[in-house]
Amino acid sequence: MGKKDIDVRFNKFGTVSFTSTSKVNDFIDKLEEGKVSGTRCKDCGTKFFPPRADCYKCLTSNMDWFDVKGTGKLVTYSKLEYAPIGFENDLPYCIAVVDFGEYKVFGRISSDLNDDDIKAGMDLKAVVNKLPNGQMNYVFEKA
Numbered sequence: 001m002g003k004k005d006i007d008v009r010f011n012k013f014g015t016v017s018f019t020s021t022s023k024v025n026d027f028i029d030k031l032e033e034g035k036v037s038g039t040r041c042k043d044c045g046t047k048f049f050p051p052r053a054d055c056y057k058c059l060t061s062n063m064d065w066f067d068v069k070g071t072g073k074l075v076t077y078s079k080l081e082y083a084p085i086g087f088e089n090d091l092p093y094c095i096a097v098v099d100f101g102e103y104k105v106f107g108r109i110s111s112d113l114n115d116d117d118i119k120a121g122m123d124l125k126a127v128v129n130k131l132p133n134g135q136m137n138y139v140f141e142k143a
Ligand SMILES: [Zn+2]
Pocket: 041, 042, 043, 044, 045, 046, 055, 056, 057, 058, 059
């Protein structure tokens, strides 16, 4: 991999802003367009989420973007009662892994869903969420 540029676009992602050095910060531009995106290797077709700039199979950086769309199945989830610094006000919330077939997406389940309604195997979709402070993230909502 070449030298990475410091890109400030990730400052807008998530409850708490953080700065990332990444070649995949188009992710944030896509979020602003309302799209949750991963990357796909043009050489072997493998899809990555979170987006990766390099394919570990081909050892190339020949990547394209794809949109996470349609519905996935909830594989597993965990309800957090304690959270890292900066996330305390969001508690409690559920983090989850959702299987979209060719790839899995890790993220947070929308607080609009009641605990009782969350069941492994249920259909969920990933949607972009704008936070009151202007930050963005994505959450899983009932499909
Ligand atoms: Zn590949």
